[in-house]
Amino acid sequence: MKALIRVTGAVQGVGYRPFVAELASKYALSGEVKNCGGIVEIIAEGPEDTVKSFAKELEVSYPFGSIVINVSLETMNECEPEGHKSFSGFRIVQSTRFDQEGSLPVFPPDIGICDDCLSEMLNSDDRRYRYPLISCVSCGPRYSILKNLPYDRENITMDIYDMCPECSAEYLKGRRRHAQTISCHSCGPQMIFKTTSIDFGFMNPKNGSSDHVKDIKISSKEDAVRDAIKILRDGGIIGLKGISGYQLVALPYNESVVQRLRDIKGREKKPFAIMFENIYSITDYCCVNEEEEKLLNQSSRPIVLLDKVPVKCFASNVCGISNQIGAFLPSSGIHVLLTKELGPLIVTSGNLSGHPMIVSDEEFEDSFADKIDGILYYKRDILRPLDDSVLQIVKTGDDYVNRFVRRSRGYVPLPIFLNRSLKEKVLYIAFGADLKNTFSIGYGDKIISSQYFGDMDELGIQKVAEKELKEMLTIFGTERLDISKTVVLCDMHPGYVSTTRAKDFYESLEGTKELLQLQHHHAHIGSVMAENDLKECIGIAFDGTGFGTDNTIWGSEILLCEDGKFQRMDHLRPVPIVGQDEAMKNAGILATCFMIDSGLDPEEVLGNQLAVSVTNANSNLAEDYTKAALLTADDLNLIKAALSNNINTYMNSGMGRLFDAVSFILGFGQYNSYEGECAIALQNAAEEYIKECDALGKEKTGEFLNLTCIENQWDTRELIKDITERAKVQDKRELSYAFHMTIAKAALDSCIKIRDKKGITNVCLSGGVFANRLLVTKLYELLTENGFMVYLNRFLPTNDGGISVGQIYLQDLRDLEEV
Structure with missing residues (x-):
């Protein structure tokens, strides 16, 4: 029997093709596997029972970090599809741009360092010992370095590095087989540390004035890491190029150091998150239950809000009035090396408060070089900023619920999978609200929400959001979809920047299109309805602000929600x-x-x-x-x-x-x-x-x-x-x-x-x-x-970060009702 097997889901960037090849060899099948845009396509040839058993195992067995949505099997004639020929053995072949299936592809987010890579990096006998950018098929950057699908070396920012002979050999077998981010001390990006020291006692000989002289020192590889550690240990602040954007790093014990960091970022009192070496060090400072430990150890490596242990604490201005610490574990090798040497560290986004996270080496140096004590970075582009995701676990009855405060690195661009398809041939693009902005695109049975951007009153945030929307539409191949109409959605608030952006985007579109505005708090409830496939509910939307249909500011709604529409039942007296x-x-x-x-x-x-x-x-x-x-x-x-x-x-x-x-x-x-x-x-x-x-x-x-x-x-x-x-x-x-x-x-x-x-x-x-x-x-x-x-809300933020998904889901309910 010769069969065409298609696997849909998050099956790229996670070593899925090597996994399939190994499994096919176990079943003694011949054939091939390749990426086709957002799916994996397999040609399997062998006894009928064996091929079907192979396909069944693909439904329940998959590599770390992948999500399998569907496995389909279709019997092939010997001459179909065109271009496939019989051969012995099983091979991994060159990917193709896009499959022909009318669906949004699924692509994995950036994945935190796996246990195998961690073990190698800390093993003095391993050739990747203390290599800070270690990765494999199961971990490392994904979405932050993706230029386009399919996920191959030439389509990510690692394309500028040629593999050394050892990495080339590993690329053909073992746990780094077809690992697109494969690299090592010899052939991959290396850490560089640029130190700026200032001598305040220098007298300028030209004009006699006191001047600041910058003595710049550059070190690389192990020296770079060692120099950065020394600066931090001495109470300095450094910039660190993380996996998904720049970060600012400092020790959390000295109030003057923490206050200096606050001054640098322009961040008054908002708590800082703390990165710990491992779960055991977290328990010295925080109460951690079983569910919270599981969440901390997930491949997404989110910040988890944990109750403080009263007897042990950091400087008082780290967390301020909060009774919780935002704790998280290292997401990359360099984070491991720093926390292993220094213990807990403040690791916060490398930006001015309210501005977008910086991914450009030049921009970060221009913004912060004269304010901090050094920059630890590497030469590989990050294409999109992804802040750390933030979650809290809340106990409701006998259940523990994951609640997003911010959804970004480790989760984006994984979609919300719907139990039904959206209106046929309609592409929905939703612009969300102005605070904690996200946008979303919806087509078929998926809604893909963007990463958290921030508040839209800042021009830099607007530019990043505009760029990311354009790139998401390209990466996920909306031009190949069969679209009869594009529906653009936004908030009702006439003063929102997101509303203006939606209108401008709508005007730029060609073809059949529609622009619609939805009430803010109804969209909040719509986000929960989308997660749970509900068509009617009582919605309790308690919020700060949202423009109402009576032109006043709402935020305390009890809504009757039916078929994408709502009635405002009870609320606070204005x-x-x-x-x-x-x-x-x-x-x-x-x-x-x-x-x-x-x-x-x-x-x-x-x-x-x-x-x-x-x-x-x-x-x-x-x-x-x-x-x-x-x-x-x-x-x-x-x-x-x-x-x-x-x-x-x-x-x-x-x-x-x-x-x-x-x-x-x-x-x-x-x-x-x-x-x-x-x-x-x-x-x-x-x-x-x-x-x-x-x-x-x-x-x-x-x-x-x-x-x-x-x-x-x-x-x-x-x-x-x-x-x-x-x-x-x-x-x-x-x-x-x-x-x-x-x-x-x-x-x-x-x-x-x-x-x-x-x-x-x-x-x-x-x-x-x-x-x-x-x-x-x-x-x-x-x-x-x-x-x-x-x-x-379990998969989306309960704040305004979930609104764009709610906008799509509610409008689709209305569209279906009108059919």
Whole structure:
């Protein structure tokens, strides 16, 4: 029997062809295997039973890092397909550009260093001993160095390096058979360290002025690694060219070193992630359960948010107010060598905060050479920036759920696999939202979401996103697809950069096309529906901001979602807010607006808190980042006047803004130097209260705060009054816990009301506020106890990073409904 076997999935860049060749030899089959764009095509010849058994094993057996979606078998005539000839043995042949199947191909992400490569690199008898860029068919860079499919040496940035005789021999057999990134000390890219030292005591002989003289020293290979380690050990900061982009590296123990790193990046208080040598060193600083350990050890090597061990910590300004450490394991050989010598390290993206991660050697040197103590790099291009992915594991009932904060390296460009196909011959391109932007493309049974880019108000982010969209459309071969219409999707917000970009892109298209805008929070829920193949649900979208159909700012929606459409059922009563962007950061402005809306006098409520703020404001300690957060009596009068005269005010019903206001009123958070800082402080207080109750065997409060629903609106006026009154006599941590429980109970009551009316029991939770693990777990418990089936984002971020997928899924539901 002669058969054509096609394998679809993530089957390129993971040693799949060598795996097939080895398996075919085991079955004594003749034939060939090759990459055809995004699939693997196999010609297998032998006894019929043997060929079919071979195909069956391909369904269940595959190499590390691969994903097999489908294995199809088709009997061939001896002369088909044209060009294939019978021969003895089994061979790996040259790849072809694209298969003819009308589907988006699947390609693996960058893969963290595997155990075999790690063992070789640390073995003094191995020829790759301490080779920092070691890789094989099972690990190493993939998407970050890919020019085009199929995945062959000439289509990745390793094409500039010729293999040495030893690597050439290994390329034909063993675990590096057809490993496209194969290299070693002799023939691959090597580490280079460029040190810049500055002598402040030099007098310029030309003009007599004091000058900074740069003494540049360059070392390579083992000397480069050794020199970089010395600089770091002495308290320096270096730039490191990682696998998917540049990083900044420093030791985490000295506050002045950490503060210098913050100054270099322009990063005020947002916590830094820590890279550890191994799981055992992580447990010295963090609590790690079994599920978290599995996630840390995955080939994607994500940052995992872990609870701190109180008795051991780093410099206080590494993590700030966070009770967690973003911990991760080395993703490459150079990371292993650094952490093995130095222990835990701050390893953060090599960029200014809010700007794109840098991949260019020249750009990084221009941006940082005069600010840091050296650059450790190698000469091989990185084509696209991929930040570290960030996840948190949340326990919901008896289950542990992986929750993405950021989805990028190690996961992109793996698609969301749908249980049905999108509308036939329609290509969907979604531009997402402005914060934590991603774009997505959808066709057939897959939606491929881009890596995390950042916030679109920065021009550099816009340029990277535009470049990446163009390249993804090319790499994944959309020009070969049978497309009758291209549908471009974006947010409803008229001021979003992503909306403008979508409109410009739409205008550039030829052929049949359509431009559609979807409501922000509906798209949040759509992302959960896409992951779980749902056509209807109750959606709870708790978020900071999103433009609503009534031209106000939403963010607290209970939505009835059916067939790609929605009805807004319940939400917070809109409150007039002053200050636009500044109010999103300054929780004091929000608290003042909520108090005035509730009929309270902010100056009377704040009392001593305001007096302390004035004192701090007069201290001129800019490094404390307090001055912008604080309110004086004059500030309060300005806010009152603006509200009274409707100057620079807007109506807002965002749940995130309520969390900020309550955090300020209770004295936990003043200013969001990074997104969610005040809400994190509020969550911390509630969790401290829970821990104390558990430790003392004390019953937690069963009281709910006063939050009534009037004509489908939760009235926050009585809630704010209740909080301010109780705060005079009650433990504020207990009030924080009661606040979380009150919000969860209000959402439950709304869901019960909708279920009684419509009979729907599926509930989807999404939106930035659901990064709050306490709110998620408590709401999950209440809903499941009352008979609801609860769905969360597991493969996409619950924040705005998942919106572009939701846009595609919802619009497709609408398109199918109209057929």
